[in-house]
Amino acid sequence: QEKLRLIVTELTTPLVPNSVMTLAKSAGYYDRAGVDVELVRVSATPSAIAALSAGQGDMANVAVDTTLQLIARGQVKGKAVLSPDRAIPFMIVSKAGIGSVKDLAGKTFGVSRLGSVDHLLSVAVLRALGADVDKIELVAIGDPAARALAAQAGRVDATSFSIGVWTDLRQKADTANLKVLVPQAEYFKAAPLISKVNLVTDEVAKSKAKAIAAFTKANLEAARDFHKNPKLWADAMAKERPDVSRATLDELAVLFKDSWSVNGGMNLKQLAYTQAELYKGPDFRDLRPVTLEEWVDTRPVDAALKDVGIMLGLDDTGR
Amino acid sequence: MNREAKTMPDGATRQSSAARALLPAGLKAAPVWLWRLVVLAALLLLWWAVAVFVGRNFVPTPQATALAALRLIENGTLPNATAQSLAVFFTGYGLAAAVAIPLGLLMGGFRPLGATLDVFVNALAATPRVAFIPLIIVFLGLGFEAKVTIIFLGAVMPILINTYTGVLSSDGELVEMARSTGAGDLAIFRKIMLPGSLRSIVAGLRLGAGIGLISTVVAELYTSVRGLGGLLATYGNTFQMDNYFVVVLAFAAIGALVTQGLRMAESRMDRWQYQEERAS
């Protein structure tokens, strides 16, 4: 069995489709595909990138914006090969008193930092839904947990985070003062950005091609099983996250039914759109534009799809 | 009449008469451990009140925290994480002490060295450790070495600066006396400067332990997520506040234990210290 060290930026199994990587391991998908995957947990994308380029891992699940910047600056030579959670199910949560996104004018909106994916996504969503974005005061707060906390404590008027965070928060704290202003489906429709991808360095792509292929296939299989049988995901999650109630997991499982990257999540159109959107942000102002081929490699996914066939109707490949 | 100094059963220092004079008569005899219990009780009460009245679900009650602690101990989560954290902490902290004490002695003993390095040490002390983390990961990876390095960087500063300061204020007359017996630089370091600045060094070690523990959290968060720091982040991100508080208290307890140990070493010094004793 070939080894593959996978760096993930979640401290625990998340309540979003990205959980597929953890669950595929615990449910034995990787073993069956013939690859020994070791999960290395780090707190955030920078640590993951640093570790990847230091050879501390073979593959890293990282944010797209960082990846693009690194590749544009030549700091990392690698490609995105898979996106297990192509669209993190973001949502916008606000104080209960706010009627619609239009009421956000003059109010504060929490983002992790200026120029981050959640910032760009949220601005795009708000604009698409008709809000006057220039009148909204953006407050950089940091990671999703801090944003959720700030919202719950009434320190910001609205913010965005994933459905997983919202689920956690609702279960453990009184959220009567909050409401979901933009639900996740609406959010994704307004801004079809891909936020996280699995990145491998060119070196590893060559030296561990077999392991990567096996890993990709195993992920597709797990995602398809969770799509076909949502209860399977809820069962697996119940073991990983005893702090979350079964009812919530069942609810989420149904919600995620159609969100799984059953075809690898590498929709080239969406990736191109994501790149174009990101390049509008301030962090990309001085950067050289890159071609899609420079940072995306669909060959592993394509090979796996040849094996297991394309699943139509879901997760459009865009090719 | 018993006005003579008392040694507390727990090795605490004696009551100074200055303090006795300020306390109401009835309380004068209360030993230190009783006072500690009183403060502890007051803190618990405060905690409880905050949890119940203003906590908004983010401050668990002491009872809930205690239950969570039992649970985490029982299922092994806490002991395992503690063991992992202590391993990296003590390695990094030990290294910091082993480097900082001799270097501080040198800087204090050889003034030009001290004056030269001083400003760089200060600059380093003010540089956020998180700033080094990308570099540390790139060069040392995510594992044990990286964590130990981060803890080392945090703990080394207070020990170094306090050792240096202690030596700078060591008694020049005693140094001269030792030199007159023929003692060389090394012997003077060992026999005069080190014992003379012991209190300052121990204070540095205490501060270093605190910062080292805080750095343990940073290390376990920013390199591969493990140990108590990992638990802290996990529970924090998923709003498991009862478990979160257990981890916070675990850190506090470790800090208190380590520094209490140092305090005991320090209290041996009371034996040779002249202490004012007042009549009225």
Add this chain to the structure above:
Amino acid sequence: MNREAKTMPDGATRQSSAARALLPAGLKAAPVWLWRLVVLAALLLLWWAVAVFVGRNFVPTPQATALAALRLIENGTLPNATAQSLAVFFTGYGLAAAVAIPLGLLMGGFRPLGATLDVFVNALAATPRVAFIPLIIVFLGLGFEAKVTIIFLGAVMPILINTYTGVLSSDGELVEMARSTGAGDLAIFRKIMLPGSLRSIVAGLRLGAGIGLISTVVAELYTSVRGLGGLLATYGNTFQMDNYFVVVLAFAAIGALVTQGLRMAESRMDRWQYQEERAS
């Protein structure tokens, strides 16, 4: 022959003969600032070598960093962020000093108080500040107060513990002497304990400045993202390493400046300190 002590133009301390004895003859006369330049040059060279040979694009060269610095200063990013950070830093740091020095004096002067609080102070010192951040956000929000509180919590410990330690090791004979002149507790704090532990307190202030700056990063990262800490996060998260290094160096420079100021206050003490001076 000029064997008498020299005062360096920059107020540095004099060369001890012990050091002189260890240096090769030709170097004996080199003043401290020259040595500092040598160390600085060596550090720059090391940096450059790391950047060029092993940096893997994550360590910018000194030149690239200098260019980035010019750019960031020119477009106002760095000055603005620095002003924001300094405002919260100095507020939190000042508060920490204002609380910690009197409290440390009290704890050292009234032994039972010190013995009682000591262990809680240690526990607090070992509790990761990030652990308080959720509570701080809930109770104080994301703004100025929250940031100042985080910095306060970081800086207060070294100042407190060093003041306490300084007072504990203050000269009991001098305290007794002052008491014989009729000085009360307050006067003894002010006239004997405070000056007697000044070196220790200044060391605490130096450490507190370092930790306060590090806490500034934490504060600006975990509450509303602003200032130098915000820049550090932004540049770090997007691997703009040249800008990142500029921010890191800005922190180092602030730390060096603050502590250099403190060192100058401290160096006034050399005037009354007996210093050994050796013939051979």
Add this chain to the structure above:
Amino acid sequence: MTRDAEPVAYDARPEGPLGGARDVAPPALRVAGVSKTFRPRDGRDPFTALSDVSLDVSDNTFVSILGPSGCGKTTLLRMMNGLLAPDNGEVLLGGKPPRPGPDVGFVFQSFRLLPWRTIRGNVELGLEETGLSRAERRERALRYLALVGLSRFAESYPHELSGGMKQRVALARALAPEPSVLLMDEPFASLDAQTRELMQMELLRLWERRRGVVVFVTHSVDEAIVLSDRIVLMRSHPGRIAEVLDVDLPRPRWDTDVHTRREFVELRHYLWEQIKAMVLASAEPGLFGSGDAPG
């Protein structure tokens, strides 16, 4: 000077409370049945420094304390100032338990100067509880520094002074508040014989102008005789009062012929022999050439 007319009596008086009977007024300073035992904190034997010491000193009296090294002179002096509490018995100063303050001057055996203050600042320290203004304190400090011959070192720091100079600073600090009670612990030990004599004269001159109680610990028998109205002779193991002697020589006593007066010579001889006997009695084997000493 209120000197009583009792005949000179150099024979030993019984140990214990003394002197109170002579005066009708309550004694200015009363030490009654005082004991003190120091208990080391690490299990070594306790050490009884003073055992049942009683002594009355009436006002306007100059008392010297003589006794072998380690007999408890300093300990007794610290009790008279309220710096140390007795285990048993009581000390009364003007009828009240003593409280340290500017009204009681204390010259410490070990100088105890503040290293961070200049010489002038050190002398001013003694004045800071007197209610004098800053300018008055400064003026007074300089005046007393002149008295001890250290004007030109007013702005020096203690570490720049010689041993004898430091001692004179400590003296100036104790004298400057012009206290009514002066407790002095070997205040001239580090001075050369001539400076010492000058200082003795200055001290007596001040005392004769202002009066009050002076308790003066010294190792010089001659000094004790020249200065005192009464001499308290202490012995050690445990520290206690051996006897109290009146000195009935006319003042001033600096003429060379005082030294040749029969009373002076006899008193000197008597004290000398007494202390010599004490020291020899308590000497350890090995001391005083007993053969097995280091060769």
Add this chain to the structure above:
Amino acid sequence: MTRDAEPVAYDARPEGPLGGARDVAPPALRVAGVSKTFRPRDGRDPFTALSDVSLDVSDNTFVSILGPSGCGKTTLLRMMNGLLAPDNGEVLLGGKPPRPGPDVGFVFQSFRLLPWRTIRGNVELGLEETGLSRAERRERALRYLALVGLSRFAESYPHELSGGMKQRVALARALAPEPSVLLMDEPFASLDAQTRELMQMELLRLWERRRGVVVFVTHSVDEAIVLSDRIVLMRSHPGRIAEVLDVDLPRPRWDTDVHTRREFVELRHYLWEQIKAMVLASAEPGLFGSGDAPG
């Protein structure tokens, strides 16, 4: 004892290098044209502590230094040990620049005991550069503690000792390495007269057995005469040697009749008057009852 047969001569000798002519062998200790000026770091005037001091001491000689407070005795002694470098001139000990070490014992005026070591530990400090084993050091320390009469305090800490006891510890520490050169700075100042005499005797007994050079700073004219072969008289402002006198009294000198011998009385009187003149000459106005002193 190699005492030379020169007649007693109490008249002043010229200042400057002396004594070297008497001996053919190079002097054990040579001080040649030494000056020392202290420069305060904060702009006060520099202070010349020693100016052109020259002195030769031949082997097996006991030299005392007498002089008013602040005349530079301690400064000169520190130079003889190599603890302080002269600005000008040179100091040679056995023909070489002096290096501090166990071969040169130094008794500091201010005791300088390590507070964190027991009394025994403090005496052992002096032995730790001698190459003695731990057991030997311990045994030697206890032997010298017995010599100074402090056996029962071996395990006490300095802060538990009286002033005189501390001084004896410092004495034991300097004597214990059995150095061939002994530099003593008022080693008996805090002792009572009788213990002082015992210590003087012990010191002479040791010296007569082992010989070597002793330089002994004292404020007691009598002590200087009783102990020394030669007396160096210093004067101040700036510190320099006034004269060097030979003491040609037979040893031992503790009999009372030594004190009554004409040579003794004359020498004593001469020294006394010399120092008195110096002290009075340099006394500041205000000192010695000049009228505007504090009242």
